[in-house]
Amino acid sequence: MSGLIALVGSGEYLPEMAAIERRLLNGGDRYVQIPTAAAQESAERLNYWIELGRQAAVRLGVTPVTVAPTTREEANDPELAKALDDASLIYLSGGNPTFLADTLRDTVVWEAIVAAHERGASIAGCSAGAMIMGAWIPSLRNRDSMGHRGLGLLPQLSIIPHFDRFVPKLGTSLAKLAIRPPEGIEVVGIDELTALVGTSASMTVMGKGTVVCLSESPPRRLREGEMLEL
16 A cells, blocks of 8 residues: 655754644654755755754654666665565755756666565655656746656646745645646645645644645645645
């Protein structure tokens, strides 16, 4: 039976999000953290996410495990993939979603992530990590771009993280116009310190903010405890 999936708008590894991470661990004790999305920024930034993830695991009383491929060659290393075998929770943190998707796509590490999830491990993505879970990654910085192909764990969705920070620049209606998903894909905006948690069939809002279903007309806003059917 597959584990849970969490799409997080922001806040990976922060104390405010510990309750969500504890739910995703579901009694397990191997917390695998994948900081690959930040690999292009600097070694210091990559190490920042590794240390933040380690601190989160320690607070939760579980074992931190870092899997940090920075290239496709590393993501095809069977030894790295083995570290995912006994994962309880696999967490992909923030950075560049296009780089993250292209680094993991069709690699043994991504195959190991999916296999672990199918065996019952939860998988979470925050910001860039959430964006790659959908079929399509919207381009939020270059609105002339048609976006980028995601990894499709949730093929019916496209995810916009940090939505409450993004909307003041455009407004909800303009945000809807600025994002052009392929036909049949639902776009959801997830606020900071907020997550959608569930399965490929339905997900529930957790955290302090809201989730906006931008593909609906008018856009529908979901609050903590409300459910999105997929």
